[in-house]
Amino acid sequence: MAELVLAGLGKAYGDGTRAVTKLDLEIQDGEFLVLVGPSGCGKTTALRMVAGLETVSEGEIRIGDRVVNDIPSRDRDVAMVFQSYALYPHLNVFDNIAFGLTLRRMPKTDIEQRVRRVAEMLELTDHLDRKPRNLSGGQRQRVAMGRAMVRAPQVFLMDEPLSNLDAKLRVQMRAQIARMQRDLGVTTVYVTHDQTEAMTLGDRVAVMKGGVLQQVAPPQELYDRPVNLFVSGFIGSPGMNLIQAGLTVDDQGQHWVKLNSDTLRLPDSILQERPALAQYVGRDVVVGIRPEDMEDATLVDQAEGALLHSVADLVEAMGSDVLVHFPVDAKPADTADTRALAEDSGADTVRAPSDSIVLVGRFSPRSRIY
Ligand code: ATP
Numbered sequence: 001m002a003e004l005v006l007a008g009l010g011k012a013y014g015d016g017t018r019a020v021t022k023l024d025l026e027i028q029d030g031e032f033l034v035l036v037g038p039s040g041c042g043k044t045t046a047l048r049m050v051a052g053l054e055t056v057s058e059g060e061i062r063i064g065d066r067v068v069n070d071i072p073s074r075d076r077d078v079a080m081v082f083q084s085y086a087l088y089p090h091l092n093v094f095d096n097i098a099f100g101l102t103l104r105r106m107p108k109t110d111i112e113q114r115v116r117r118v119a120e121m122l123e124l125t126d127h128l129d130r131k132p133r134n135l136s137g138g139q140r141q142r143v144a145m146g147r148a149m150v151r152a153p154q155v156f157l158m159d160e161p162l163s164n165l166d167a168k169l170r171v172q173m174r175a176q177i178a179r180m181q182r183d184l185g186v187t188t189v190y191v192t193h194d195q196t197e198a199m200t201l202g203d204r205v206a207v208m209k210g211g212v213l214q215q216v217a218p219p220q221e222l223y224d225r226p227v228n229l230f231v232s233g234f235i236g237s238p239g240m241n242l243i244q245a246g247l248t249v250d251d252q253g254q255h256w257v258k259l260n261s262d263t264l265r266l267p268d269s270i271l272q273e274r275p276a277l278a279q280y281v282g283r284d285v286v287v288g289i290r291p292e293d294m295e296d297a298t299l300v301d302q303a304e305g306a307l308l309h310s311v312a313d314l315v316e317a318m319g320s321d322v323l324v325h326f327p328v329d330a331k332p333a334d335t336a337d338t339r340a341l342a343e344d345s346g347a348d349t350v351r352a353p354s355d356s357i358v359l360v361g362r363f364s365p366r367s368r369i370y
Pocket residue numbers: 013014015017018019037038039040041042043044045046193
């Protein structure tokens with residue numbers, strides 16, 4: 001186990017594509033870090049550079065106290081699990097798991113011992129003689145995990161290891177990976193485009209876009225304190241409602257946000273928490289409301305009555321929650337905007353592509369709001 005440091009890491013492919021730009025990350029010994037972002041954001045490239053499967057254009061990768069830029073993949077003491085599992089079809093489960101150890105000419109009895117221990121952890125003991133083609137997707141995935149675990153590497157690298165599984169199995173395997181990583185305490189970098197996976201697995205989550213790191217933080221902090229509109233919109237499912245509005249203040253000192261035809265009262269608590277908002281009075285702002293906060297924040301105010309005028313056009317019952325879609329006469333914000341949401345960032349001037357937006361609310365099925 002070891003600390004993994006990426007310092008100013010960059011990758012430009014031969015055709016000029018800039019896949020990763022100045023990536024700085026310090027992953028603590030034993031930490032589970034998830035790299036998340038939309039397709040093409042450079043997360044796989046970053047992981048492959050750490051694995052030694054891709055050359056580094058700029059910057060440095062350190063594992064423990066070694067700079068590994070020029071160290072071949074097999075000598076980096078990392079183990080990678082691929083989306084495709086990359087199992088050897090002609091080898092049975094035992095030999096697939098043992099492969100890396102056999103290659104290193106480990107004594108047979110040691111190999112036997114290690115493979116059996118890992119197979120037991122992953123509930124594969126009864127399948128050790130089978131070939132990959134005779135296994136289910138979930139079992140193949142566990143063999144791929146077993147092959148990484150058996151080597152007891154300093155760092156685990158996982159590239160979308162669950163994306164080929166059905167939804168139910170994905171949730172089960174997610175929990176198994178979390179337990180396994182906690183029990184083994186191996187420094188882990190896990191790549192996914194699925195923000196739910198990122199939030200549930202990561203000690204910290206690093207959000208990337210266009211090859212650039214946007215924010216790295218523990219999941220709850222990312223959720224509560226996104227640094228820009230992109231992270232605001234990307235983290236959370238369904239995503240945060242982001243609406244263009246104008247901020248005004250009335251004679252009583254009450255703050256309001258004005259959409260095209262509706263006006264919402266801004267809860268006092270928001271102003272107390274973020275006094276800098278006062279500077280934005282008279283200017284355009286972006287209002288972000290999590291679907292689960294719709295009831296509290298916007299739709300009904302005990303004193304004022306209904307504030308947002310809309311007729312729900314879609315209701316999705318999900319058992320534990322009900323998602324309600326509200327078309328609203330307002331401008332959506334630009335969720336590709338990566339400018340910081342700092343007090344003087346100028347993030348109040350984002351482009352507004354159209355004048356109609358559908359807000360999503362998440363309510364309890366017992367709620368009578370919709
Ligand atoms: P996905 O989730 O779709 O796998 P990703 O976030 O992992 O995407 P990368 O695979 O790292 O993204 O790709 C980042 C960028 O680099 C993309 O624009 C991609 O087209 C480009 N890219 C990846 N591999 C190569 C290559 N071998 N040559 C040129 N460009 C590449």
